[in-house]
Amino acid sequence: MSAVATAAGYEVVIGLEVHAQLSTRTKMFCGCSTTFGAPPNTQTCPVCQGMPGTLPVINRRAIEFGTRTALAFDCTVNASCRFARKHYYYPDMPKNFQISQYEEPLAEHGGLEIDVAGGGVRRIGIQRLHLEEDVGKLVHEGTLETAPSSLVDYNRAGVPLMETVSQPELSSPEEAAAYLRAFRAVLVYLGVCDGNMEEGSLRCDANISLRRRGATELGTKVEIKNLNSFRNVQRALEFEVIRQAAALDAGERIVQETRLWDADRGYTRSMRSKEFAHDYRYFPEPDLVPLELDLAFVERARAALPELPRAGRRRFVEQYALRGAEAATLTGSRALAEYYEATVGAGAGPRPAANWILSELLRVVPGDDEQAVRDSPVSPAHLAGLIRLIDDGTISGKIAKSVFDKMAASREDAATIVGREGLTQVADSGALALVIDQVLAADPKLLADWKSGKTAAENAIVGQVMKATQGKANPALVRDLLKEKLSKT
Amino acid sequence: MISRADVDHVARLARLTLSDAEAERMREQLAAILAYINKLRELDVEGVEPTSHAVPLVNVFREDEVQPSLPREAMIANAPEPAGELFRVPRIIED
Amino acid sequence: MTTDLTRLTMHALAAAYRAGEATPSQATEAYLARIAALDTRVGGYLTVTAEAARAAARAADARLAARRPLGPLDGVPLALKDVFCTRGVTTTCGSRILEGFVPPYDATVAERLAAAGAVMLGKTNMDEFAMGSSTEHSAFKPTRNPWDLSRVPGGSSGGSAAAVAGDLAAAALGTDTGGSIRQPAAFCGTVGLKPTYGRVSRYGLIAFASSLDHPGPITKDVRDTALLLGAIAGHDPRDATSVPEPVPDYVAALDGSVAGLRLGVPREYFTEGLDPEIARAVREALEVLRGLGATTTEISLPTTDYGLAVYYIIAPAEASSNLARYDGVKYGLRVPGRDLIDMSSATRAAGFGAEVKRRIMLGTYVLSAGYYDAYYGRAQKVRTLVKRDFEQAFAAVDLIVAPTTPGVAFKHGEKEDPLAMYLNDVFTVPVDLAGIPAISVRGGFSATGLPIGLQLIAPAFEEARLLRAAHAYEQATPWLERRPELS
Structure with missing residues (x-):
């Protein structure tokens, strides 16, 4: 300085x-x-x-x-x-x-x-x-x-x-x-x-x-x-x-x-x-x-006082196991603190809720603008819904980010967008096995590395399968299929 | 004793243009009035509470309820120099 | 018509209306005719609202004909001191700086009188911004005393008092800051009452000294004062200093007796400055009241001599602040200038008269850095002592009886020196400082035939007691039989 x-x-x-x-x-x-x-x-x-x-x-x-x-x-x-x-x-x-x-x-x-x-x-x-x-x-x-x-x-x-x-x-x-x-x-x-x-x-x-x-x-x-x-x-x-x-x-x-x-x-x-x-x-x-x-x-005025930012911040750290800086940002405005708690209240885990708000919501909504937060195009309930789709494996984390952007643009809920645009993860093991075979056939070196047990090679295969499915493959299922395939060879 | 400089200072504070003769006359008159007023110094006011209102009242409020404003035309009708929807004032020089 | 309607009191006029012997339009026309004929000589009015008065009178005619009057004031022609804002009617406060100002709002008292059906004849002359004791300091013209046109009517409500005394209005409203209702009432031989501070709303009363300004009635007799006070008194949410006390029936209170009433006579009011004729008149009045069963005792108000000094700090200080708004920006006069400061300073120099400037200067001086404690702070403390004097006196007496003024009406131009003029208010000012009610009634005449004012003073909110005693005195004396010869 x-x-x-x-x-x-x-x-x-x-x-x-x-x-x-x-x-x-x-x-x-x-x-x-x-x-x-x-x-x-x-x-x-x-x-x-x-x-x-x-x-x-x-x-x-x-x-x-x-x-x-x-x-x-x-x-x-x-x-x-x-x-x-x-x-x-x-x-x-x-x-x-x-x-x-x-x-x-x-x-x-x-x-x-x-x-x-x-x-x-x-x-x-x-x-x-x-x-x-x-x-x-x-x-x-x-x-x-x-x-x-x-x-x-x-x-x-x-x-x-x-x-x-x-x-x-x-x-x-x-x-x-x-x-x-x-x-x-x-x-x-x-x-x-x-x-x-x-x-x-x-x-x-x-x-x-x-x-x-x-x-x-x-x-x-x-x-x-x-x-x-x-x-x-x-x-x-x-x-x-x-x-x-x-x-x-x-x-x-x-x-x-x-x-x-x-x-x-x-x-x-x-x-x-x-x-x-x-x-x-x-x-x-x-x-x-x-x-x-x-x-x-x-005393009437004192009784009517809401929880103040610093008290809210301490409580967020304790109650939701957030880091101090995260809690500080989330309590930076009353509307944002309320948004966070509403998201958690709607069923989202405290951790993913914090992550999504800090990294995604605050990209589209200025957190210190009370009114903007209250009028957020993505409501706490919708954000919680999105997090639920990730948790239950319906969509991948990667797809979720683009779903979020679409939610912000259209004010629709996550399930509506995912359903209409066919963004559900590919969980059909037959179809995925076919994609895995194609990926391996196209790259003999990768196949060899993988067979020799290299973790990096497995990650690379998963990445290519995700790419080939435009992110819709369920990565956990791809790994299971690969393990199964290796044990059969 | 009130001086001519005091008179000039006060005239400035009070936004009054006084001619030289007016200022001098003002000084004399204020001096006479102040001399009369100074008789208050004879009294012992130690420990006496000041009175700002003869009838003691406290906590007089109105509720925070909107009352209609007056139409702009009514508010501007008396302006010496209206400028459309605003009041015009000559060039401002800070002092 | 056999009776001249302009000679009637308000209550007599109202009775004539009820009896079908006269109509509000007839009374209003009679007043307008008299004003047209005589006011060029008296100078009581600054504005006559003839057309509005005729319209209001016609509406009152209709209500009375239908036997649905709004009350005892319905159709009664009144005048308002030009200190009260009246919607749509020029309100100047006797000053060039407000020449042509037409308020878009009504003073609460104007609103209440209109609601009671009163007919406003016009706005009366006054010393500029109510600063003066002679109505010579109006920016527009002097007012003359109907008893002797070479003399002043007193002030600052001189226009109102002269109008009532000269039968140019049935009654009028004035304001009293240092005596401005009682002193002109005394000079013009009318009744004038200054109510308790907070009893009557100040909303729409162009402020001179906010903590001292009191609106009140000026009438032909005490019963009219009771009527008019009843119509204007009471809490107003637009005035934070107005008091939420119920308003008693002042007219009903007139009927009581004064037997057993304890009257105090302040020794400090009988000094060498007091005209011996007035001293004698007050003593004779005490005799009359004793005859009615009241008892009298001498009392002491030790700070009497300091009241005027307190007043000449507090009133100018508040005035210097209240009058800061007249700057040529929003309303009223503007004198062009090179820049804003020049414009405002030139506007104020041209728009205010000498007395107003003097008080603005004095008030600005006593509030300026380094002087507050010595002047304003000390004056507020002495004000407490003045108030305490009255409180102590009222522990032993029910009312105080005193002269209203040290002398009778003086000649125009007689008091050029500001201090000599200020001394006129020596008996009225302490009451304003204490905020308590006082009335001036006709207490006799000087050898030269000029009215003498008798002042009665009561504890806060005891207007009813004041009116009862004043009424009893008025009934027991022949003074109201005389009237000025104007025509």
């Missing part, structure tokens, strides 16, 4: 701030729908457009989702919390203040376990978790810098956002990406966020600083915005490690600033330095009353 090589002699300190859109039906403070992709300005009302005299009212489900997430991250849910107004002017923010949480967030002091290089596990602290409203979308005619004017769509304004701030405890770009993956998996498991980074359901900003190995005080931190995929998080941070290390090596000072990641060009660039520091003028939102979430509310 070039980033690491360049940064030798430095310790990297990274903290991530993740904004997740909650999958509520309605916005944080009004009843407008949150459906993605609606035509511009069709999902707004006087409240989310900040019209005069309108008032916010808190969406109960958003608070439940926030609480559920806080518990999954092992946070303390504060007995009392409230919303505050955060002021700055931007045309995508209708009221020119954002209703957020400041001194009294929903939850604090949690953590998230991530896998680190070398197979270990680290717990990364989570400072705080709070709820706020999203802003609208600006469309620039050209780029922000060159556009003569911009256009505003307020559909997204007011969609519930959950902001989670990690401790600055991530020590490499890889760990940052691992954190974000684990984070996303938990949210998706909880059903509180669809995790769709392309649609902006999950957005990430990073703080990164470098310090000489062994130094105690933190280096100057730089904030990087616009990290909207796992890959971008890692690439941007790698770029930044190299940039900062080079600057430090050259004896330069790191400027505390905000930089924007340009994914197309692959670098971070400084956003115009702020001649004018932000002054958000927070104060308690007077249009909302405080929240006092009692123990019963919190």
